[in-house]
Amino acid sequence: MRDTSEPLLRIEGLRTVFRTHGGEITAVDGVDLSVPRGRTLGIVGESGCGKSVLSLSVMRLVAHPGRIAAGRVLLDGRDLLQVSSAEMRDVRGSQVAMIFQEPMTSLNPVHTVGFQITEAMRAHDTRASAAELRERAIEALNRVRIPAPDRRFDEYPHQLSGGMRQRVMIAMALSCKPKLLIADEPTTALDVTVQAQILDLLRDLQAETGMSIILITHDLGVVAEMADEVAVMYAGRVVERAEAGAIFGDPMHPYTLGLLGSVPRLDEERETLLAIEGSVPPPFALPKGCRFHPRCPFAAPECRSEQPPLREIVPGHSAACLRAPVEAFVA
Structure with a gap:
């Protein structure tokens, strides 16, 4: 009998690369995630951080010249990266389904x-x-x-x-x-009223069917409303992971802090919003050490040379920062 306490989906060490004239570039680099049954995992980050490539990797829809170079994608303990193409076609739709970004082109x-x-x-x-x-x-x-x-x-x-x-x-x-629904930017280009209706619909359908959801978005408001757990991605890696309340109430990575600071809030008066300087580095020009350090206001010399692992700072809350938690250097 299946153990229902086990996550429905477990991603282990997933690495997806693309072959270019200048060599291989890594779009998803060693990602570890899990999605519990009947719950919603929000994956958030700026454009270019690897969110959509991660979702396509789970579905095994990465187009040439891309390929999944390493890792496992376990659905109910079955590694989807090891099944045949015919078996994977049966999995798509019946067990894992996906809503793509732009319905008019889909x-x-x-x-x-x-x-x-x-x-x-x-x-x-x-x-x-x-x-x-x-x-x-x-x-x-x-x-x-x-x-x-x-x-x-x-x-x-x-x-x-x-x-x-x-x-x-x-x-x-x-x-x-399906047991798992992957929603890639499901409310992009929709006005706020229709966006709210779509999110309400997804929530109601989840309660009705018991399916799990991976919600991929750059909109923190959508994440706050929908997600039980949140993974923050930057330059192909997960840099912070925790329950949604912990991410919004006690962020432990400078990138997460910057994302939250750039969103206007009704309970605070600000003349200007915070901004994260620069942009996500392209995968063919990733900096050494911490990939966020060129944009990080708290970067120390060791951040330029050491690549921080994703480590548990407090129970259930992990961050890939040498100086985490944020309180240690914000004060």
Whole structure:
């Protein structure tokens, strides 16, 4: 009998590289993460930090010239990096599903949304009739609160609003009742009202189905609202990991502190927001030592030469900083 106390997904030492004319570059570098059953892991960081490549690696959708060079991705103890391509196609959709960043480019413009949802269902249930698949697809559209789902079934993506297209993507992802949903920037380009509706929908569907969620975003507000646990990524690595309350209430890495300081708050009066100087270094020009040290206001000489490991500072709260916790050098 399966041990339900074990995480649904465990990522161990995952490393994803891309071959270029100048040699191999590392986009995801030794990431260790776990996702408990029925809970939400938020992965946050600036653009270019490796969040999306991490999610594609879990799905084994990294395109050439990229490849997964090392690590394990264990779903219920089964290493997805070791199964055959045919087995992995069965896993996608039925056990792990993904919502991609931009629904207008993810949906095929020449097929109706109903056709695309039933296509995903047909891949995992070849015995179902067309009428059965249509009924199940309309039920899926109704579940994600699309009005008049029987009419929307026959419409094309361009006939729907951005929020409706995102709901279609969620319906498609959940059509085969996966154990794990990966949502990559699910609210990008949506206005705040539609964003709130999509997040409420994901939360309700999680409570209804018991699925786990990996929520990938650069929006700390979304993370605060949705995530049970948070992993902060920088330059291909996890630099801080903890329960959401600990990340927001007691950050232990200077990068996390900078991210939080750049967000306006209603309970504080500030004339200016904090800013993290510079930008995420490209993977072909990573600095020696701590990868954040060129942008870190608290960097010490040892930060320029020593690469900090992700270590547990207090129980359940890890940070990759030689000088962590932050209180030690903020005061």
